[in-house]
Amino acid sequence: MDDKLKIKISIADRVYPLTVDPSQEEGLRSASKKIDAMIKQFEENYAVRDKQDVLAMCALQFASLSEQKVLDRSEELEATQARLLQMDERLGDLLKQ
DSSP states (O other): OOOOOOEEEEEETEEEEEEHHHHHHHHHHHHHHHHHHHHHHHHHHHSSSSSSHHHHHHHHHHHHHHHHHHHHHHHHHHHHHHHHHHHHHHHHHHHOO
């Protein structure tokens, strides 16, 4: 049986009907609220001509946050690998003694 939900998400004063898994609903509603809050912030702080400009700015900000997280995780992984290699070398030295 198909247990999809039909929901309506509002972004920038437009309603978008979606069919989603129940597990996605909360995330989509939260994202919608964050987008609307960001739109309001951009409209208050910048001279924007229309919603498309604001939505493009929102998309850029969300995409840059996502990309930064990927870069940060990559740096963390490299640092962790370096620490593990150091520990391996130290353990190897101790075992040789």
